[in-house]
Amino acid sequence: MPHSATLPTKLPQDPMPVFEDWYRAAREQKVQPNPDSMVLASATPDGLPAARVVLCKKVIVAPGYVVFFTNYDSRKGHELAANPRVAGVLHWDSMSRQVRLEGRVVHCPPEESDAYFSSRAIDSRIGAWASLQSQPLDSRATLLKRVAIEAARHGTAPTRPPHWGGYHFWPSRRTVV
């Protein structure tokens, strides 16, 4: 449902600044459960869709892209390598707002992925080495064993795994409602 009261009276040519305002407001108001969660839809080259939640870590108004991070070796990573076309939705229910994005992704420059990786909590950094994202796991014990092995291997300063990094999602079509 459009919520025109929250849109500027004169609608801007480019909705990215409104998107950034809404994104910032949701983060400042600590909208639950995650103000920066974005449903990201990918598709195989023959058009089979899949969607999942990722965290939208940055909104860059100009030139106009958003950033998320993941495992390049995950199901989504493989799908995006084969077909970079994606759609994303950020939804702030309590604010009656959504932002819809449709466009393409490219890998972040490695330095940007390194910088974000090193800002993450140590458990998340070890987890990036230990987790085989999207692959079936036989038990929690197996995961904990992998975590212990990777923690022993990397110590307190794990570097970014080559299979982990970010994407710039360039929406050619963006809608705020």
Ligand SMILES: Cc1cc2nc3c(=O)[nH]c(=O)nc-3n(C[C@H](O)[C@H](O)[C@H](O)COP(=O)(O)O)c2cc1C
């Ligand atoms: C609130 C929330 C935030 C998430 N954020 C991320 C994220 O930023 N990156 C990521 O790779 N997975 C994230 N996940 C996990 C994904 O939803 C998904 O399960 C995982 O990436 C595997 O997806 P795939 O098999 O389609 O590749 C998040 C899940 C939830 C519930």
